[in-house]
């Protein structure tokens with residue numbers, strides 16, 4: 001398979017993945033202790049790594065749910081230390097249909113698709129089996145997979161034989177992903193407002209499709225689940241289906257395998273609201289794409305709401321036919337931008353508020369929270385993972401968490417994030433903004449017109465990088481750390497008093513983060 005390592009133990013990619021998994025296991029063992037590690041991870045089998053997902057087969061759906069709940073974030077954080085491109089973990093509960101069998105079914109459609117990744121343990125491919133949420137997907141490969149309970153605020157539908165067995169059509173909506181706990185900031189306010197409009201339309205279809213796009217881990221899935229939950233809260237009779245594009249493909253390939261595409265079409269075309277996550281995944285998968293297009297058109301023609309998410313805009317989708325890209329762009333396309341510091345802070349406070357009551361005795365100081373908000377800017381998923389990791393460590397060591405300790409625990413993650421913003425980047429952007437020369441950042445000039453922007457740059461370095469004050473001082477012409485501290489404090493004080501300066505800093509920060 002192009003771009004995909006063979007499953008016969010030959011490739012470097014495979015041994016690389018095995019080594020990474022071994023490293024993750026070693027850390028898990030250390031963190032959980034041998035007995036707990038064995039109970040939960042002793043029978044977990046790595047299937048493969050590809051397209052940003054690490055897939056495992058687990059023996060039972062109970063083990064899947066437990067591992068997802070208790071260790072999901074931690075497992076993802078550990079994988080990301082080994083491979084920052086990993087974005088989610090997929091757990092497949094093995095049953096009569098094995099994970100490997102499911103993976104093989106997918107390979108049929110995906111065979112022609114270039115894809116980066118490696119496979120181990122005999123399964124040829126791991127994609128197509130998930131419904132992403134918080135970076136961790138739970139899938140049951142066995143008949144009788146998760147069904148909606150009457151009391152649950154979500155609904156799944158059975159496609160019955162359409163999907164080659166009793167595989168549910170949609171993925172259950174996660175009850176904790178609601179509008180109430182979605183923190184709104186500048187970068188996501190448009191997407192949030194559009195999502196609310198769709199959710200509260202009560203049968204009207206304000207935009208079709210609503211297309212949410214942006215980099216990974218910034219809340220697209222969260223908003224989709226929130227829309228689904230709100231629609232069902234207002235009308236529990238609505239047939240709402242949420243699934244990933246991978247899962248759509250999985251159903252489709254299964255239907256082909258079971259020669260049951262009629263039932264497949266019927267099942268998908270009878271929903272009221274269809275939400276398809278990560279649609280970029282069908283790029284290059286021609287037959288899945290074709291089927292998706294027909295489903296899409298049939299639903300739009302019948303005035304059913306469609307919500308799509310992707311990592312890029314409709315016109316930037318690769319390997320997707322022009323007519324499909326154009327249809328996807330017909331409704332409202334909203335982008336979610338990278339977060340700014342304030343939004344990250346807001347999210348961290350909100351998450352800490354919900355998590356800390358479950359960990360009596362653990363406290364996180366504002367300094368630690370500020371450190372997280374300033375040093376992990378890539379995705380909210382990572383931010384959450386880091387917070388969970390710190391809480392777990394604080395609980396284990398039984399002492400208050402300090403910034404130094406947090407820096408140590410998260411050093412890999414922080415390093416990966418740091419690559420994005422350097423002191424040089426900040427100096428350049430600040431100099432540009434104030435029409436200064438780059439050398440003015442490190443020059444001895446002390447006139448206000450230079451000194452103030454320099455302090456702004458120091459302030460941003462303190463907040464957007466994890467460099468220490470002496471390190472920052474060195475990059476500003478060998479200034480002492482007390483000078484840096486004075487500059488940072490000065491700007492903090494001025495921001496509160498001077499609205500124009502506050503806005504300038506917001507704009508510069510945005511320019512830095514979006515570079």
Ligand SMILES: Nc1ncnc2c1ncn2[C@@H]1O[C@H](COP(=O)(O)OP(=O)(O)OP(=O)(O)O)[C@@H](O)[C@H]1O
Pocket residue numbers: 087132133134135177181182183184188214215216217218219220221222223278311347380381384
């Ligand atoms: N504004 C927000 N407020 C609170 N939590 C958020 C917000 N945005 C994202 N999150 C949380 O961050 C995590 C990642 O978000 P989500 O899965 O929705 O990202 P995504 O954009 O769909 O990523 P991907 O493209 O990888 O699927 C989730 O746990 C989600 O609840």
